[in-house]
Amino acid sequence: xxASTTIPTSRFTWRVVDIVVASxxxxxxxxLFVVWNIASVPVTDPLKALLxxxxxxGGGFWLFAGPLTALIVRKPGAALFGELIAAVVSALVGNQWxxxxxxxxxxxxxxxxxxxxxxxxxxxxxxVALLAGAGAGLAMAITDLIVxxxxxxxxxxxxxxxxxxxxxxxxxxxxxxxxVRGLARTGxxxxxxxxxxxxxxx
Amino acid sequence: xxxxxxxxxGAALLLSLCLILxxxxxxxxxxxxxxxxxxxxxxxxxxxxxxxxxAVWIAAPLTAVTIALYGQPSGTVYxxxxxxxxxxxxxxxxxxxxxxxxxxxxxxxxxxxxxxxxELADGLAQRVHLPVRFVLGALAGMRLxxxxxxxxxxxxxxxxxxxxxxxxxxxxLGGQAFALLVLSIRRGSALATAMEARGFGSSTxxxxxxxxxxxxxxxxxxxxxxxxxxxxxxxxxxxxxxxFIVG
Numbered sequence: 001x002x003a004s005t006t007i008p009t010s011r012f013t014w015r016v017v018d019i020v021v022a023s024x025x026x027x028x029x030x031x032l033f034v035v036w037n038i039a040s041v042p043v044t045d046p047l048k049a050l051l052x053x054x055x056x057x058g059g060g061f062w063l064f065a066g067p068l069t070a071l072i073v074r075k076p077g078a079a080l081f082g083e084l085i086a087a088v089v090s091a092l093v094g095n096q097w098x099x100x101x102x103x104x105x106x107x108x109x110x111x112x113x114x115x116x117x118x119x120x121x122x123x124x125x126x127x128v129a130l131l132a133g134a135g136a137g138l139a140m141a142i143t144d145l146i147v148x149x150x151x152x153x154x155x156x157x158x159x160x161x162x163x164x165x166x167x168x169x170x171x172x173x174x175x176x177x178x179x180v181r182g183l184a185r186t187g188x189x190x191x192x193x194x195x196x197x198x199x200x201x202x
Numbered sequence: 203x204x205x206x207x208x209x210x211x212g213a214a215l216l217l218s219l220c221l222i223l224x225x226x227x228x229x230x231x232x233x234x235x236x237x238x239x240x241x242x243x244x245x246x247x248x249x250x251x252x253x254x255x256x257a258v259w260i261a262a263p264l265t266a267v268t269i270a271l272y273g274q275p276s277g278t279v280y281x282x283x284x285x286x287x288x289x290x291x292x293x294x295x296x297x298x299x300x301x302x303x304x305x306x307x308x309x310x311x312x313x314x315x316x317x318x319x320x321e322l323a324d325g326l327a328q329r330v331h332l333p334v335r336f337v338l339g340a341l342a343g344m345r346l347x348x349x350x351x352x353x354x355x356x357x358x359x360x361x362x363x364x365x366x367x368x369x370x371x372x373x374x375l376g377g378q379a380f381a382l383l384v385l386s387i388r389r390g391s392a393l394a395t396a397m398e399a400r401g402f403g404s405s406t407x408x409x410x411x412x413x414x415x416x417x418x419x420x421x422x423x424x425x426x427x428x429x430x431x432x433x434x435x436x437x438x439x440x441x442x443x444x445x446f447i448v449g
Contacts, residue, residue: 023343098310
């Protein structure tokens, strides 16, 4: 066999398994988004519509795809890719945000991506996961306030932004980190650094 | 008449991006009117229109309520309690918000219903030239959706048979969702091995089984989306209601 078929490997190159598993996680997250979309509209939205911005706390449920994908595959662009795939699934099934779901997905993914990039894609611990969730939350607050609530007053803007950051850190950051730890324990991540680090021998 | 899914996506995006620049009732109403005319003229085949657009019809008034309560107050104040202040200005903004959510959400549902993920991936890779491995990898993930739904059923049956988590709906759903995630990652890893074995990751030039056509009608779709958006903006400027979203 000639050696020319070997692909140069670096910590930052995406292997096929990275791409496919990131896609699968993105699609699965997108299906969960669809469940939230359907569940949230008639159940909690009428109540949330009356709140002065606190509704952004629950927005974290639409943010976890990015941090979760990044924590699993640990590649540059993973947060953006995962969140974008989830947004495409959510938009194609049909939701109240239409084509702008893709804009939101891209911006929220970037919000988490920037945090992982700031740590040069070397730190995947809880602190960074929380920051990435908060970054996604901040990105969500900025797009939502500009695109959907442009007429809101200062109090609403402040409360919405803080709620978005806190909700993002707790739901998208903490929950994703816990999920990845649990996944690693099952051995499902045996082909990823994330899995080899934590997996315990049985 | 089939239009390339990339053109449908692009038309919806162009229209939406025009509409989010301003928050006023004229631009939203004009866009909504033009969309209705196009809908009646083209009569796209949308099965279950009301069921599919239900989320938009519910979200529009609710977003409007939020803005009515917490919008920038101006003019006469009608009611005030806690932090909420319903005023002449905030009600006007609420009406604009209501129409805008409809004008952005409804055409997207109509355009997206008929999009086939495989055709969309073909278009994104061949016409938009997005990175091929990522587009096709995402499509492979999308194709597993049917399997996920079956997995979910079998997981429920297996857990029932084993007597696991018979009580506590929230805990059961959480546990089952996690089990599904484990299964899907295992499936994804196996799929990746299979794809790699067939040369998916290689750098040799790729040929395409399906061509993704780009004809005059695709340009027409993009042009229509942009035209509706620009007409709405022009109408708002002409009527003097143009209200840029920032500041």
